Amino acid sequence: MCGFVTIHGPFATSIDNISATSLMIQGLRHRGPDGHGAINVDGMLSMRHCRLSIIDHSGGSQPMTSQGGRYSLVYNGEIYNYLELRSELEKDGVQFRTHSDVEVLLELLIRKKEHALRDLNGMFSFVFHDRNNDTWIAGRDPVGIKPLYYFSSHEYTIFSSEIKALIAHPLVSAKLNSEALSEYFTFHFVFGDRTLFQGINKVAPGTTIIGESSQIKRVHKYWDLNLNEFDHPTNFDAIEEIRSLLEDSVKLQMRSDAPVGAYLSGGLDSSLIASMASRNQSSGLLTFHGSFLGIEGFDESNFAQLVATKIDSTHHELNPTPQDFVEVMPKLIYSLDEPAAGPGAFPQYLVSALASKHVKVILGGQGGDEIFGGYARYLIAYLEQAIKGAIMQNSDEANHVVTLKSIIPRLAMLKEYAPILKSFFSSGFLEPMQYRYFELVNRAREVTPFLEKDYVPDPSIMFQKYESVFNSIETDSYINKMLGFDFKTHLQSLLHVEDRVSMAHGLESRVPFLDIRLIDYVSRLSPSLKFGGNHSKYLLREVSRGILPDAVIDRRDKMGFPVPLAEWYRTGLIADFVGDVLFGSASRNRGILNVPLFREALEKGRIPSRQLWGSLSLELWFQIFIDCQL
Secondary structure (H helix, E strand, O other), X not given: OEEEEEEEOOOOOOHHHHHHHHHHHHOOOOOOEOEEEEEEEOOOEEEXXXXXXXXXXXXXXXXXXXXXXXXXXXXXXXXOOHHHHHHHHHHOOOOOOOOOHHHHHHHHHHHHHHHHHHHOOEXXXXXXXXXXXXXXXXXXXXXXXXXXXXXXXXXXXEEEOOHHHHOOOOOOOOOEOHHHHHHHHHHOOOOOOEOOEOOOEEOOOOEEEEEEOOEEEEEEEOOOOOXXXXXXXXXXXXXXXXXXXXXXXXXXXXXXXXXXXXEOOOOHHHHHHHHHHHOOOOOOOEEEXXXXXXXXXXXXXXXXHHHHHHHOOEEEEEOOOHHHHHHHHHHHHHHHOOOOOOOOHHHHHHHHHHHHOOOOEEEOOOOHHHHHOOOHHHHHHHHHHHHHHHHHOOOOHHHHHOOHHHHHHHHHHHHHHXXXXXXXXXXXXXXXXXXXXXHHHOOHHHHXXXXXXXXXXXXXXXXXXXXXXXXXXXOOOHHHHHHHHHHHOHHHHHHHHHHHHHHOOOOXXXXXXXXXXXHHHHHOEOHHHHOHHHOOOHHHHHHHEOOEOHHXXXXXXXXXXXXXXXXXXHOOOOHHHHHHHHOOHHHHHHOOEOHHHHHHHHHOOOOOHHHHHHHHHHHHHHHHHHOOOO
């Protein structure tokens, strides 16, 4: 895992630009503390790289150039099937100088250009340059696990692994993208390839950008999620194939010349990954867990310990405190570059710091919910569709996947979601599915009462943005529409956090559920299989039988790493910190948050933890990146 910056344009190697890339790479040293390198191709390219050494410690240095010096590559990530690809290249006569996956990628790009990405199973971002014609390719893995940002003008196109490095260049300003801010208020993420910074974009997942000198010539989508071609294996065959694919994914992702560990939250996803990983480790696997002891609803340590005991792992646990929160928050928001989904980023940051003291690579369960249907909102949505089918006596997709009679035994799962159910059914009941799912993902109603009117998102515009993604999922299946929307949007926000909180500590996080082979297989399964037994994550639960304790498989109270911010505030443990950030002069002068109203509601206990997190992290982001105060 690494970080890099590149500048493309006729004056890319000017003294000013070489100096700028040197400054930019300093902001990425946390991503690559084990080494650094640079090349400058006269009048074309300035390229710098910092390395976290995971595979081939001595031979994988970057930037890497081809023999003869025509081609150059900087790359961040891991190609898990690099040994198999290397073998094929050797059959074609390629002689390798190193044992690294970097050189495999370089040789593939030389031969196949952007078409090489179809062969890769991994997480990656890269920039590849051909000095003979000053052309380049920038690419990102299919799912968007590894980040890549860019700024483009008439003079230059500049790439970087993180935004903080981009804004260190004199040409790139840290300015607010107001349109993106409305999306953040509504969804807690920004759509498409844009960011909260004006003029700074992301290379989209599964996409290559092809350019010449400073100019972008073409954008190519080489992979997309396909949820419209259904396969109908038996339950048994589907479960066996998923188990086989996941086991192979874990095995591949444990390829490393550095120590490997696993997150263990106590939930189904991380528990299954840790259990499978333990089978591929000759000595005891190291597992890592964080929880809030003594606070009801915030402690999953008993489930994590249950799995750790079963797999005989060396288990490490930490218990974040309010003081940790006060000390970590500015560092965390700086690491994230943009405020992102949910307060779980805070304990994730601390658990990553703990893990980095013991291992360089860690496996996690990210992606399981979006692939296998793990969110409670899917069951809420299907409850309404089942009611609609029973009333209308129709035979549409929602009715024949889930009937009202069959869903009733599962409704106890929704006990903790009564407030969401009340809000969801209070308006628009039985409207078409695209309107109803918007109600479940729209968070604007939580924050709108506390925004000054100029910053209140326009609901019709926000719905149009949402609908452009929801309706782009080419399927009539409601469950597939929901899964596809979350895969393309919400998952991106979670992966953003996953990358930043791990790389902030020089730790490489790997996510076996997002193996492209597994995604392609599960996406083609029929909706009735995905929602089999009308149970969230039905297929994954069945895969886990015989591997995990039944208490973990069948639990209905998975917490999703909640943080007791509201509880801490009410007891006064973080009140001074919150007050300084949200109610201070910087926040008041910004004119976005109606400070008196928000403060009154917070003190009366009417602001939940997630909403407090969103407001706090956004204001810290403004102070760190826009105001440059912290």
